[in-house]
Amino acid sequence: MTKNKISLVDTDIHERVQYRDIVDRLDEPFRHYIENCHWIQEKHMPYTQPSVAGVDRADAILPDGRPAGSDLGFMQEQLLDEIGHEFGILTSALDPSPSSMHGWHEMAAALATAYNDWQIENWLDKDERLYGSVHIAAQDRDEAVKEIERVGSHPKMVQVLLPIDDIMWGEPYYHPIFEAAEKHNLMIGMHHNEPPVYYGKWPRYFIEWHTLIPTAHMKQITSMMFNGVFEKFPNLGLMMIEGGFTFIPHLMWKMDQQFRDLRHEVPWLKRKPSQIMKEQVRFTTQPAEELTKKEFMSLLEQMGTDEMLCFSTDYPHWDYDSPHRALPNMDPELKRKIFSENAKNFYPKLPNPEEG
């Protein structure tokens, strides 16, 4: 693989924290609840995971048994050096995911702060290739804005992460979060948490849940779109993370069609929804369906642009996409866009020499 290095901005890498890594950063009483009362978040999948090592790549679990994604040195060896990443965007995962906690917002806000500091110190400051996501307890809007103000100006924080869970983020109550993000040149990254796809509950099988993830992403884009977020915050961009991309043409056509008939309900939209998507919404590629080159090119043609897709591996999770194998062969110019330039053009805080 090393002979075939490609310029890559990997838009979805999950570093992993364990409670013991951040407990020292928490004030009382939160620390007490984790250390002595064994508090953990309430949400968790009901499924026995379908692959060999749960949600992780079996070969990404550390030799000493620590969870996949929990060690920078191992990640450098297995991913960043092996593939030859130019940049990687950290998106975390699982515990703690403060934004997807139900209830006890004070704990969620404390976890977000502890997490951001841990991320900066242990990952962003230690590998120049890695850029980060600001975690917030978004359900507590005002605390979320404070946290964005606290760490949003860090030079390696490129986005504010919102969960795709049971809140529709287009709702005007949450707009101060977008205002704070825009102020700090941060984009919004949205990643599904648990369990977004089935009316707040779980479908019977994991295969149903995993199939339906794009529907949860479509709901959020639609909510942001028609609530006017992109018109109100023209410098804000939305990166939809880990929903794949084959649903994009459908959503563009569907929203444009609705707009032609029902525009009077949302007169604040000055542009066609598909145009807004082309200008302000991007998609990470993983998990990519296996498409032929013809199918892939046809899909890009249906989108009307080759600037919406940004490659992602989802390392170290079980459905990791290999930069060498996940997408069909494409010409070098298109490859440069999808694997690197589109992300650089999207995130204002990523170094982009070509922009001058």
Added chain:
Amino acid sequence: MREQVVCKKSDIEPGEMKKSTFGKQDVLICRTPDGEFYAFMNQCIHQGAPLDRGMICGATTEESEPGGYEYCHKGEIIRCPWHGREFDIKNEGRMLANPDKKIPSFKVRVEDEDVIVYK
């Protein structure tokens, strides 16, 4: 490379697998519970994951009816360490979900204690 000793019989217990090399090729040597040896390319045909980092196990079968699991072929299935794809060792390494696809395999014979892969 026409043939090569890849391991000793005693290196792999029935129901286990181990990686080795055949010339420049990374190979996966599998031993099914009946004691037979098999050799495959040690790379998933989907996205290239190293199969020896996955597991050798059984599988739920297509005899299962909705709501009930029939599980067999214990020790005869390779599961990929990434996406969990299943390959049937005793059926030429064919993928359970799509038997038209299979992991490239090598011939194997056992001479005394030596496990030999050959073309």
